[in-house]
Amino acid sequence: MLEIKNLHVKLEEEDKQILKGVDLAVEAGTVHAIMGPNGSGKSTLSYVLSGKDGYEVTEGAATLDGADLLDLDPEERAAAGLFLAFQYPVEIPGVGNMTFLRTAVNAQRKARGEDEMSAAEFLKVIRAKAKTLKIDADMLKRPVNVGFSGGEKKRNEILQMAMLEPKMCILDETDSGLDVDAMKLVAEGVNALRNEGRSFLVITHYQRLLDHIQPDVVHIMADGRIVKSGGPELALEVENNGYADILSEVA
């Protein structure tokens, strides 16, 4: 599904190397987690994959089902099936949440040569999906993320994911700023989307989220590289001992 090979990335504006040779392969239907200390390059990896400006790939490759991701515009990556749930969802005053989502769903359908969804059909689908995420009609009408609480913003991200039905979902610290109940709700939303054709890359600082979204593989990232990979037990090890042991072991 997602294949990252020897990815090197620096900031465009300054001479600062962030990713120093990331290798990662996420197979279809699996959930991979990336953990790592602050500044290890986890969020940068998610931005580079989704196509944010400001980063320069100096070496390496990233492909989604064989297609070169790095060569595509952000909207083309989305249409190809990539989705990033933002750590800090952006507020867009004046654009209604519903209008935004319908435009996005239909833009992706159009890009893939599929028929657009009618207003009535869209309304039916979004209402059902919003309900399971406890998103009320008012939140759908309000401008995108404006005045939303931290939890509402994250639930809104998962709603977008549910509506867009991507095949490769990247969750960037989706647990940050969430209380226990909100985290459960978000995790349930994610779990409901798990199937054999869809993969997840869950970036997190804490093992707690992984209690709810059980990963198949856990990677530890440090200083711009994946330094260790293992099963779910690796996350528990981090939770109990911190990163110091692992980092000294691989140093």
Next chain:
Amino acid sequence: MALPQQKLDITEDRLVRVSLPESGAWLREARDAALARVRSMGLPHRRDEYWKYTRPDSLVEPAAPDAAVFDPAADDRPFDDIDRVKLYFVDGVFDAEASDDPTLAGVEIERLADVAGTDIHWAKDLYGVLETRGQTPVDRPLAALNSAMATDGVLIRATGKAAKPVSLLYLHKNPTSDAMLHHVIRIEEGADLTLLENGPAAARFNKVLEVDVADGGAFHHVRAQGRDHERRAVTHIFARLGTESIFKSFTLTVNGVLTRNEVVVELTGDDAVAHVAGAALGDGDFHHDDTVFVTHDALNCESRQVFKKVLRNGAVGVFQGKILVKKGAQKTDGYQISQALLLDGDSQFLVKPELEIYADDVVCSHGSTSGAIDEEGLYYLRSRGIPEGPATDLMTLAFLAEAIDEIEDATIAADIVTRLEGWLSRHRG
């Protein structure tokens, strides 16, 4: 005081090319008086403070510069779905053949040219009168020129709620037309009228709209200035508001090498409400000037000025807006916002917001910003699969939303949004 020679020259050069239209009795008097005002003020010169950001030369010079006729077939016909009484003007001349029966609107509608000889007429107390009131404290000589020379226009008197909106449609067919129209509207006590205007009017267009809203009356005005690229237009609205009356005016402007829209509103009765709003979109050779002057001269009145401009490829936007709160106009609630979205580094937004307040118990706020599109927001939309063009359009419409919200009628507002979407999709980077 004698005018400087330079002003005297440009004024006389212009006046020599026009002559007072045939009219009898009161209208003749009004025209003579207006002509005297023009001569005493002199026509605008680029060194005038009030014309600092907009060069008046092509509005003043004796002959109108040619303007290519905009293909009407390419027009997307604003207000087409709205049931209204249509009155057509072709290059500034009323076209009775093409127009609807004016009686259908349930208001009195007459042609300026037809009432000129009637001695007893309600318009006598308004024609040129509101324009004259608007000449203080700032001269507006092109409006006085219009009162003197306007060849056509409509006089509308609403005595109750109008059955339908009255729609003035302007058509431009002659590439050298130099049109002057003067409309007068009287909203009687408790009456209610919506006026729509749209279409390219002429190569050069000078229009005055005088609106007198009596106590408890309501006047709604929405105009979509034509998509003609080469037009030069100066328009003036002079409004006077009575107690508990409402005046709401919205203007959409797209294209046009030079458009100056002046709006002068006087709140003379307590508890009156005046909202003036505009959305302007320009690409390339576009100069758009909103010059607004709102005077509070009564208790507990509310005024809003909401102006938004989207500019690209060297387009220029101007906003000169003032709120004057006279002594004794307590409990005034005044608001003014002017903003530009600059879609590139070449475009300019020139602003002069002013507040002048002589009462001590008022709330007045004003703000002005110019900025680029929010890159974070754009990336967010694109990451959800919305291509850059439509994502930019969505952000642009969001920017304009506050001005569009000033249109009370949802159907008319939706129509204006359709115009905006059309323009945006035709003008992608």
